[in-house]
Amino acid sequence: DVKVTQSSRYLVKRTGEKVFLECVQDMDHENMFWYRQDPGLGLRLIYFSYDVKMKEKGDIPEGYSVSREKKERFSLILESASTNQTSMYLCASSSFTGAYNEQFFGPGTRLTVL
């Protein structure tokens, strides 16, 4: 059974803290993605990576950075957490072949910044 796991289901942090969200996939996928999900806004892409050490900005990269040192692991970093980063964060992976592009999602991390 294919699996994308995220390090925490719930996380509470304080304003200004550095926050790490970890994602691991066991499908040997090339591509990995970080989204945030907010009611009424759907999923918005923060960053994605199509290879180890490669990253590209998505639609809302401000305030975030990412790291991909190994193929199976993709980390999202909030350098200095702010209250407007309170959200649900979803990680996904895919093996994109040029056409069909199914993404597999983790269960999400609900982050609250106080």
Place this chain on the structure above:
Amino acid sequence: GEDVEQSLFLSVREGDSSVINCTYTDSSSTYLYWYKQEPGAGLQLLTYIFSNMDMKQDQRLTVLLNKKDKHLSLRIADTQTGDSAIYFCAESIRNDYKLSFGAGTTVTVRA
């Protein structure tokens, strides 16, 4: 650019059919997807349709695609309480890694 729109809420009686609608703007979309998100979970692919198809049926699910109007719909027959979830429409463009998602339609099934 991609822009996917869908209504935010749908309430349906158990046993009735649900129809969730979606519009997209990029005519070069190759695949269109429906994802389901159950409470407290991530998204899971429900079904998809290739852009050269008009219709796809999979058990209780029927996907209709109108390329001229850039309109996609998902029909769930005999809706059950387990169908209560958020449904996301998404499109992909050839040679692009990314998917573009709609805001999600929250479907509530009432007894």
